[in-house]
Amino acid sequence: MKIIRILIAAGILLAGTSIFASGAEDVQKQIDDIKGVLPKIAIPMREVGDRFQNMYFAAEKKNWGLAYYMSKYMFGAMKPASLTKPKEYPGWKAFYDEKFTPVNKAIEAEDFAAFEKAYTAVIKSCNECHVDSGYKFVKVVKMSTPADNGIDYTVPSKASDVPQ
Template identity: 60%
Template sequence: MLKKSVQVLAVTCLIVTGSSLSVSAAGEDTQGQIDGIMSALPKFAVPMREVGDRFQNMFYAAEGGNWALASYMSKYMDNAMNPAKITKPKEYPDWATFYKEEFAPVNNAIAAQDMATFTKEYTAVIASCNDCHAGMGYGFIKVVKLTSPPDQGIEYKLASKAVDVPK
């Protein structure tokens, strides 16, 4: 028992010593560590890839009557762009405005579970995305509605209500 206690004490001392060394090192090169973290965070391209997949999945969820999934995809499509708040602070407000204003009719159609309005607004958003891409110099990125959802492992035809998504 005493041997076990000594081992625990030794390991604890090593952890505390190591922690204080890393805190000391962090104080010496905090900006270097911050820069390292910043360089590891995704800018726009990686989150936009997730946005695109969720946007496409959203259509098939709505079409299949899985309104909760459509709402979920929209919510997490927006959240996917959060790293850009830090890594692209000048560009992020464009996304935030787009989602809050131009994408709102899509979200309203999901909440109303209105497929006709959803399809109309979803199609309008595709045009808006392409206009934005062109305006930012990325006209070679043209969004089209896929003929099938990117995520094949999801049940899109599961009847649900938009309000079924946990907060």
């Protein structure tokens, strides 16, 4: 029994040595390689675009929970950029915390007239950031149908139905 314990201990020691032997530089390179293949802005922005479009139809049909959910995960979709684009991410967070607030307030208040007004206004802010970032040719327009048709937009619900 004792010999097995000694062998295990030796094994752990050897494994540990080989990790250290690979060196901090090597570990850093592996981290950089992983970061390099994580999404930056374009990929999550596609999700932002879809969730933003879907939100409108959810609000229009009084599925306020779905509208709120779309807003929440529209914001969350950009999370990888906090790591891969740390200089650009604060601009997105500020946009959501400030410019997007009237949309969220209208969803919480279940007020479609206010929602439509805030939603239309915020499209301008989406596009302002595109212009400022050098992407003036990416111009968001409101679609006439949702981006995803596989959801029932008419389920009655409220913002507070969305799990925390």
